[in-house]
Amino acid sequence: MPKEIPVEPAAALARAKVTFSDIPVCDYDEPIAEERERRGDANLREILRHMLLVREFETMLASYKSTGAYRGIEFAYKGPAHLSIGQEGAAVGAALALSPDDHIFGSHRSHGEFIAKGLSAIATLDETALDAIMDEHQHGALRDTVKAHLGGDGKVLAENFLLLGVLAEIFMRANGFNGGMGGSMHAFFPPFGAYPNNALVSGSSAIATGAALYKKLADKPGIAVANIGDGATGCGVTWEAMNFAAMAQYDTLWSDPRGGRPPVLFFCNNNFYGMGGQTSGETMGWERLSRLGAGVNPEQMHAETVDGTNPLAVADAVARKRELLLEGKGPALLDVQCYRSTGHSTTDANAYRSRDELKAWAEHDPIVKFAATLTAAGVMSEAEVDAMRESVGDTIGAVTRAAVDPAIAPIVDVPNDPTLIGDLMFNHEAIDLPEAEVPVLKPPAQVANFKSIGRKARFGLDDEGRPLSGMRAITLRDGLTEAVLHHMLHDESLIAYGEDVREWGGAYGVYRGLSDIFPHQRLFNAPISEAAIVSTAVGYAMEGGRALVELMYTDFLGRAGDEVFNQMAKWQGMSAGQLKVPVVLRLSVGSKYGAQHSQDWSAFVTHVPGLKVVYPATPYDAKGLLASALSSNDPVVFFESQRIYDQVEVFRAEGVPSEYFRIPLGQPDIKRLGNDVTVLTIGPSLYPAMAAAEELATQGIETEVIDARTLVPFDYDPVLSSVKKTGHLVVVTEAAERGSFAMTLSANVARFGFSDLKAPPRVLGSPNWIVPGAEMESTFFPQAHDIVDLVTTEFFPARRANRRGVRSWDDIDLARRAL
Amino acid sequence: MTSILVPQLGNEITEAEVTEWLVGEGDEVKEGDLVVVITTTKMAMEIEAPASGKLTKLSAEEGDLVEVGAVLGEIG
Ligand SMILES: Cc1ncc(C[n+]2csc(CCOP(=O)(O)OP(=O)(O)O)c2C)c(N)n1
Numbered sequence: 051m052p053k054e055i056p057v058e059p060a061a062a063l064a065r066a067k068v069t070f071s072d073i074p075v076c077d078y079d080e081p082i083a084e085e086r087e088r089r090g091d092a093n094l095r096e097i098l099r100h101m102l103l104v105r106e107f108e109t110m111l112a113s114y115k116s117t118g119a120y121r122g123i124e125f126a127y128k129g130p131a132h133l134s135i136g137q138e139g140a141a142v143g144a145a146l147a148l149s150p151d152d153h154i155f156g157s158h159r160s161h162g163e164f165i166a167k168g169l170s171a172i173a174t175l176d177e178t179a180l181d182a183i184m185d186e187h188q189h190g191a192l193r194d195t196v197k198a199h200l201g202g203d204g205k206v207l208a209e210n211f212l213l214l215g216v217l218a219e220i221f222m223r224a225n226g227f228n229g230g231m232g233g234s235m236h237a238f239f240p241p242f243g244a245y246p247n248n249a250l251v252s253g254s255s256a257i258a259t260g261a262a263l264y265k266k267l268a269d270k271p272g273i274a275v276a277n278i279g280d281g282a283t284g285c286g287v288t289w290e291a292m293n294f295a296a297m298a299q300y301d302t303l304w305s306d307p308r309g310g311r312p313p314v315l316f317f318c319n320n321n322f323y324g325m326g327g328q329t330s331g332e333t334m335g336w337e338r339l340s341r342l343g344a345g346v347n348p349e350q351m352h353a354e355t356v357d358g359t360n361p362l363a364v365a366d367a368v369a370r371k372r373e374l375l376l377e378g379k380g381p382a383l384l385d386v387q388c389y390r391s392t393g394h395s396t397t398d399a400n401a402y403r404s405r406d407e408l409k410a411w412a413e414h415d416p417i418v419k420f421a422a423t424l425t426a427a428g429v430m431s432e433a434e435v436d437a438m439r440e441s442v443g444d445t446i447g448a449v450t451r452a453a454v455d456p457a458i459a460p461i462v463d464v465p466n467d468p469t470l471i472g473d474l475m476f477n478h479e480a481i482d483l484p485e486a487e488v489p490v491l492k493p494p495a496q497v498a499n500f501k502s503i504g505r506k507a508r509f510g511l512d513d514e515g516r517p518l519s520g521m522r523a524i525t526l527r528d529g530l531t532e533a534v535l536h537h538m539l540h541d542e543s544l545i546a547y548g549e550d551v552r553e554w555g556g557a558y559g560v561y562r563g564l565s566d567i568f569p570h571q572r573l574f575n576a577p578i579s580e581a582a583i584v585s586t587a588v589g590y591a592m593e594g595g596r597a598l599v600e601l602m603y604t605d606f607l608g609r610a611g612d613e614v615f616n617q618m619a620k621w622q623g624m625s626a627g628q629l630k631v632p633v634v635l636r637l638s639v640g641s642k643y644g645a646q647h648s649q650d651w652s653a654f655v656t657h658v659p660g661l662k663v664v665y666p667a668t669p670y671d672a673k674g675l676l677a678s679a680l681s682s683n684d685p686v687v688f689f690e691s692q693r694i695y696d697q698v699e700v701f702r703a704e705g706v707p708s709e710y711f712r713i714p715l716g717q718p719d720i721k722r723l724g725n726d727v728t729v730l731t732i733g734p735s736l737y738p739a740m741a742a743a744e745e746l747a748t749q750g751i752e753t754e755v756i757d758a759r760t761l762v763p764f765d766y767d768p769v770l771s772s773v774k775k776t777g778h779l780v781v782v783t784e785a786a787e788r789g790s791f792a793m794t795l796s797a798n799v800a801r802f803g804f805s806d807l808k809a810p811p812r813v814l815g816s817p818n819w820i821v822p823g824a825e826m827e828s829t830f831f832p833q834a835h836d837i838v839d840l841v842t843t844e845f846f847p848a849r850r851a852n853r854r855g856v857r858s859w860d861d862i863d864l865a866r867r868a869l
Numbered sequence: 870m871t872s873i874l875v876p877q878l879g880n881e882i883t884e885a886e887v888t889e890w891l892v893g894e895g896d897e898v899k900e901g902d903l904v905v906v907i908t909t910t911k912m913a914m915e916i917e918a919p920a921s922g923k924l925t926k927l928s929a930e931e932g933d934l935v936e937v938g939a940v941l942g943e944i945g
């Protein structure tokens with residue numbers, strides 16, 4: 051189907067002007083009398099108290115980093131302390147305008163935001179709700195500890211719970227909010243709307259956008275906030291996320307009941323510096339950060355620059371943006387100016403700024419200014435301010451005394467349970483799919499591609515054993531399509547997106563026909579933003595959705611490196627299993643187009659803990675394994691080889707079932723039996739291995755071919771049993787040999803099957819140089835004759851055949867030459 | 870009389886499926902009108918009328934597999 055929106059030359063080429071509207075800068079001008087009227091004096095005093103709590107909490111951390119003690123309590127804190135001293139007006143002001151249903155996603159410098167959000171949630175929630183939250187978390191264990199050692203009732207208890215939970219987490223103790231697996235830069239507590247902080251600059255921008263997308267599609271209350279710095283505006287993913295949140299299609303093409311754009315606020319804590327790089331005047335060209343919005347959409351992201359030294363100005367701006375977001379008019383951008391008066395970290399020598407600058411900003415310290423405003427207006431006396439300071443100090447002192455004490459905040463006991471951390475990486479859960487089908491635009495039976503699939507043979511060989519063409523029998527592509535169709539039909543929380551997935555049906559046609567069945571909000575064309583594609587999926591999943599996303603070529607993985615390796619892979623572990631990240635990332639491995647479009651990068655993803663990794667090679671396996679991946683509550687990376695999308699089923703005489711089925715992840719599959727040599731293959735290497743096995747059989751060598759199918763998890767038993775019988779192993783992969791997963795497989799079989807091996811196991815992969823063009827590929831990717839050459843020359847030299855491949859090189863020599 | 874033919878579809882593709890006729894037997898067509906959609910394993914393709922006139926014969930039905938070069942219909 052062609053696009054619904056025509057591109058009209060007359061409109062595109064007509065003479066016109068693009069205009070911009072003015073961007074407000076520090077526009078807040080509310081008399082304090084009005085604020086007293088609106089908020090009440092008690093609440094204004096609470097704003098000061100919250101800022102003081104954040105300040106004292108971070109002062110305590112600073113004191114540990116510089117002196118090893120705070121209020122006489124000694125402790126060696128070894129973790130990071132990116133403090134936001136001077137920026138409390140931004141954190142507390144924002145929290146004031148947010149409800150517990152609004153979810154904030156932070157940065158490396160987000161202790162203040164977390165605490166402020168928690169305090170604001172505690173102020174908002176009634177005691178029954180707070181009790182329920184504390185009762186549920188760790189089955190009430192943290193609440194009981196707080197009660198026993200810090201005391202308090204109602205909201206006081208809840209505040210102590212918040213402060214001990216976050217401090218124990220910063221100290222990476224077992225009863226920290228995230229079981230000690232997050233720490234200073236990653237702490238979070240969803241019941242208060244405080245979602246993960248992120249050690250990667252701008253890591254939260256696309257995650258928050260995905261969270262907002264979930265709120266929109268699942269019609270959940272509240273907004274998502276990406277708390278990022280000014281330096282973060284130099285990160286590609288920030289731009290990708292802002293655009294992703296602003297795509298026109300939400301208005302022009304989507305038909306979800308709520309409508310509008312994802313409610314996400316990009317809240318830039320603009321402290322004018324990265325670590326030492328100055329954003330205004332040195333590393334960025336924007337001059338005013340709020341200018342960025344004008345490049346994103348006609349609404350200019352409703353961007354404003356705000357005086358972040360005044361919590362009331364921040365609260366006012368956030369409240370106004372929040373309203374726009376809830377009306378579907380997002381995304382919004384706030385440039386919140388809040389000078390950081392201490393170092394980036396406690397090792398910061400402050401060499402990059404002058405004493406005069408620091409002194410000038412000291413006069414704009416948010417706490418000093420706000421206390422002065424309140425006393426001048428008669429909201430409280432100076433003596434009351436002092437008493438408040440003292441009481442806050444006592445609170446933080448008591449919490450600190452508890453947190454440093456291993457009897458109260460126990461150290462994570464890894465020696466007692468050596469795989470404790472490992473056990474938190476995966477939940478190994480699979481969902482059940484409801485019987486009922488979701489509403490569709492058109493039933494699959496009426497869609498051309500599914501009619502065509504319906505006419506195909508389910509087995510790929512004819513009566514004489516000759517392969518049928520992909521037009522006449524189910525292909526690997528069709529197997530994938532059927533699995534996706536079934537999940538999309540039965541799981542409304544699943545959305546699928548990537549580049550060109552609708553009209554093209556994905557660059558290789560795996561989604562062909564699906565755009566006739568599913569509306570845009572279930573299946574949509576994403577911008578060419580690989581980082582945002584992956585990280586929005588992570589945010590979407592963290593909130594409770596499920597996402598199927600894809601990169602057109604595995605070679606583009608680098609563009610989503612952080613998003614796959616740090617975000618998708620790690621949040622289950624860093625949340626001690628509290629978060630689930632059911633994301634399936636399809637990666638298509640290319641061929642024929644040379645060095646930047648043909649690489650098998652499975653080694654990168656298998657290397658990073660936290661990802662399950664699948665690489666099927668047959669239509670049956672592709673369908674059953676993708677069904678398992680889509681049912682999994684763990685993140686899965688799913689490799690597909692472009693060379694075998696048209697491959698028909700040649701192994702399973704019963705054919706590929708047209709019904710839905712799952713193949714458990716982790717089971718290698720014996721594709722051919724033999725007694726003399728075991729060939730373990732990864733992905734499409736199965737086919738040259740089968741051809742080699744046929745040829746070796748003519749020489750009297752019987753090959754057992756095992757298809758790895760899944761790389762993580764991996765069950766070694768079938769391979770070890772095979773090697774027990776054959777005594778020989780070759781692992782074949784299209785990945786470059788050095789550092790490949792095949793090397794891991796080979797090393798482990800050498801170790802566990804040592805006594806059964808008659809020769810060292812061999813890896814046959816691609817050489818450690820660039821993938822050449824189509825006509826040279828047969829000299830590069832392992833071919834059947836390369837496998838035959840290897841087996842005959844190395845394992846059965848007596849039956850030596852003529853070598854036909856080009857691999858006569860000396861690997862030791864190549865290594866010396868960086869190859 | 871002009872035949873509507875299955876065009877060359879790329880190096881490795883020898884056949885396609887007739888997915889949908891956009892016109893029926895006996896209809897008048899103009900040169901350049903889209904008349905039929907065919908699908909290969911790689912893509913769907915819309916085929917234009919090679920001449921103006923009346924579609925006198927449909928030689929392939931929806932769902933049929935046709936070889937490159939085969940006649941899909943005749944315009945008289
Ligand atoms: C992707 C990435 N690059 C670099 C760093 C190292 N780093 C940590 S904080 C920081 C400065 C970030 O500046 P900004 O976004 O303004 O936040 P601020 O530290 O000022 O709060 C840098 C470069 C990182 N953590 N992540």
Ligand SMILES: [Mg+2]
Nearest residue numbers: 279280281323
């Ligand atoms: Mg900064």
